Amino acid sequence: MKEIVVPELAESITEGTVAEWLVSKGDQVEKGDPVVELETDKVNVEVNSDFSGVIAEILVEEGDDVEVGDVIAKVDESGEASGSGDSGESESKDDDKEESKEEPKEEKKEEKSESKEEKSDSKDEGKDDNKTDQPVASPATRKRARELGIDLSEIKPKDPVGRISKEDVEAAAKSKSDSGKKSSKKEEKSAEKTEFDKPVVREKMSRRRQTIAKRLVEAQHTAAMLTTFNEVDMTNMMKVRSERKDAFQEKHGVKLGFMSFFTKAVVGALKEFPLVNAEIQGDEVVKKQFYDIGVAVSTEEGLVVPVVRDADRLSFAGIESEIGDLAKKARDGKLGLKDLQGGSFTITNGGIFGSLLSTPILNTPQVGILGMHKIEKRPKVMPDDSIEVRPMMYIAMSYDHRIIDGREAVQFLDRVKQMIEDPYDLLLEG
Structure with a gap:
C-alpha cells in the first residue's frame, strides 16, 4: 500500500486546505494523475499521485487543513482493491498465498503458547496476522509502546511481514501528539466563539x-x-x-x-x-x-x-x-x-x-x-x-x-x- 502525501508546495507555504477531491475511493489512477485540489495561502494547487493503482483510502475530508508531509490517501498498486476500498484486502490475499504451506504448523505453535510471540524469531515472520489478534513485536518494542501509551493493535507496521518496530511506535506517538495539538487548537478557536441570542450564520473563512x-x-x-x-x-x-x-x-x-x-x-x-x-x-x-x-x-x-x-x-x-x-x-x-x-x-x-x-x-x-x-x-x-x-x-x-x-x-x-x-x-x- 502506497501513501499519497502533501508535497512541498512552494517557498513559505507549508499548509493548505482540502478544497476538492478529484477522485473517490475505489477509483483507478495513473502515476501523475491529479487526485486532490488544495487551497493554499496564495493559489489553489493540484496534488498528483506518485503511483498507479486504486484509491484504497481517503484519509482527509474536504475542508480539512493539511500540512506538507501529511498522508492524505493510500493507493493499492495491485489494482485489485474493491470499490469499498478495503485497504487490507490485497495484503491479506498475498499473505494467504505465502503462508498456505506453513500455516497449520504455525497455528499449532500458537496454540501451545502465546508467550512465544514475545520471543518471536525469524520463524514468526510467516504468521498470518489476520488470524491472530496479537500484534507481532519484540519485548523492547512492547515496552516502548507502554511507555508512550500506544496501542500496538492500532499500528500499521511498515515491515512487509507485519512486525512492528520501535520506529513504528515512535511515529505513532508523534502522530498522536500532532493530532492532539490540532485538537487543542480547534478547542481554542471554538472557545473564542461568541454565542448570540438572535439568528446568525457561521461560515468558515477560506484559507486565502x-x-x-x-x-x-x-x-x-x-x-x-x-x-x-x-x-x-x-x-x-x-x-x-x-x-x-x-x-x-x-x-x-x-x-x-x-x-x-x-x-x-x-x-x-x-x-x-x-x-x-x-x-x-x-x-x-x-x-x-x-x-x-x-x-x-x-x-x-x-x-x-x-x-x-x-x-x-x-x-x-x-x-x-x-x-x-x-x-x-x-x-x-x-x-x-x-x-x-x-x-x-x-x-x-x-x-x-x-x-x-x-x-x-x-x-x-x-x-x-x-x-x-x-x-x-x-x-x-x-x-x-x-x-x-x-x-x-x-x-x-x-x-x-x-x-x-x-x-x-x-x-x-x-x-x-x-x-x-x-x-x-x-x-x-x-
Whole structure:
C-alpha cells in the first residue's frame, strides 16, 4: 500500500486546505494523475499521485487543513482493491498465498503458547496476522509502546511481514501528539466563539481570506507604517488617452488605460528614490535593482497581487497586456505561484469601486504602496488665481518609516504626481 502525501508546495507555504477531491475511493489512477485540489495561502494547487493503482483510502475530508508531509490517501498498486476500498484486502490475499504451506504448523505453535510471540524469531515472520489478534513485536518494542501509551493493535507496521518496530511506535506517538495539538487548537478557536441570542450564520473563512487577514495585521504590527497624500490633476492624461486610445487599441490589440501611466510613473520615481524599492532583511536594507510591480486585483475569493515583471523594460502596450492577462487569470482562478511571488512595489486602485480616499496597507516585505482613487471633478485654483473645474484624483502612498523618511515619501509621491500631470514627457521617457 502506497501513501499519497502533501508535497512541498512552494517557498513559505507549508499548509493548505482540502478544497476538492478529484477522485473517490475505489477509483483507478495513473502515476501523475491529479487526485486532490488544495487551497493554499496564495493559489489553489493540484496534488498528483506518485503511483498507479486504486484509491484504497481517503484519509482527509474536504475542508480539512493539511500540512506538507501529511498522508492524505493510500493507493493499492495491485489494482485489485474493491470499490469499498478495503485497504487490507490485497495484503491479506498475498499473505494467504505465502503462508498456505506453513500455516497449520504455525497455528499449532500458537496454540501451545502465546508467550512465544514475545520471543518471536525469524520463524514468526510467516504468521498470518489476520488470524491472530496479537500484534507481532519484540519485548523492547512492547515496552516502548507502554511507555508512550500506544496501542500496538492500532499500528500499521511498515515491515512487509507485519512486525512492528520501535520506529513504528515512535511515529505513532508523534502522530498522536500532532493530532492532539490540532485538537487543542480547534478547542481554542471554538472557545473564542461568541454565542448570540438572535439568528446568525457561521461560515468558515477560506484559507486565502485567513491569510489576507493575518498578513494585513502582521504588516501593521511589524512595519512603522505611515501614509502621505497628494492630489493629481488628471486633465492632461485624460486628454492624451482620449486622443490615442483608438489608434493604440488598433495597433496593439489592448486598451490604453490609466494603469500603464501610473506604472511608468512609479518606475520613474523608484529610480529616483531607491529606498522605496527596497526591503528590510534583519539588520540589512536590500535595495532592489529591478522593478517588478505588483498590481492588486480583487476576486471573489479575496485580494491577490500578481506581479508585472521588469515593468521598466515594458512599453505601455506591454504593461497593459500583462495587467490584462494577470487580471483575467486572477478572476478565473488560474494564477500560479510564480505570478504572485516577489514584487518590489505595489499599486492598488480603489477608485474602480468608488473610493475617494484611503490609506493602503503595505504588501510586506515591500516598504511602499501607491493607492489610486476615484476621479472626481473639483474646483482648482490655477496659477493665475482663476478657478477651474478639473478632474482630480487623490493619491496616497503608505510607506515603512523604518527606512523611508517623510521627506523621501513626500517627494516620491510628488514626483509621481508631476509625471502623471505631464504625460507627454512620460510617454517620451517611457
